[in-house]
Amino acid sequence: MNAAVGNSQLGLEARAQTGDHAALKLWLRMLSCVTEIEAEIRRRLRERFGISLARFDYLAQLHRHPEGLKMRDLSRCLMVTGGNVTTLTDELERDGLVVRESSPTDRRSGIVRLTPQGRYGFEAMAQEHERWVVELFSGLDVRAVQQLHQHLGALRVVLGESA
Helix, strand or coil: CCHHHHHHHHHHHHHCCCCCCHHHHHHHHHHHHHHHHHHHHHHHHHHHHCCCHHHHHHHHHHHHCCCCEEHHHHHHHHCCCHHHHHHHHHHHHHCCCEEEEECCCCCCCEEEEECHHHHHHHHHHHHHHHHHHHHHCCCCCHHHHHHHHHHHHHHHHHHHHHC
């Protein structure tokens, strides 16, 4: 395999040089894996359900909060702007997947909840999504997955301490 083909297949990892620090190489490998997995999940969501990853993530947040969420809380959970949440809410409301209701504690804000159709539809997507993720990691044995999970958890603790 020539270097150009190898580099195009490696994507972000192609940036690493032989003499680079191991942490830099690890970062690029993690980023490459996440990017590839996310691209595949996006593709499958679009192909199978006609939905974007952003919509899936939005519905997932509401599914985790059956009592509903205020728009600003939804924005914070999704780490996107209020404008993005408003646009998604408008689209999903039009599709019958979410409903806006008045907040019983704050007249200035509304709460967004999944409709029964939205809950049922999301649950079907979530089951399929889980199967895809399991499939994408199937090239690793169970022990390797557990070790990666443990090591990344330790990294998160270290990162949290330095923040």
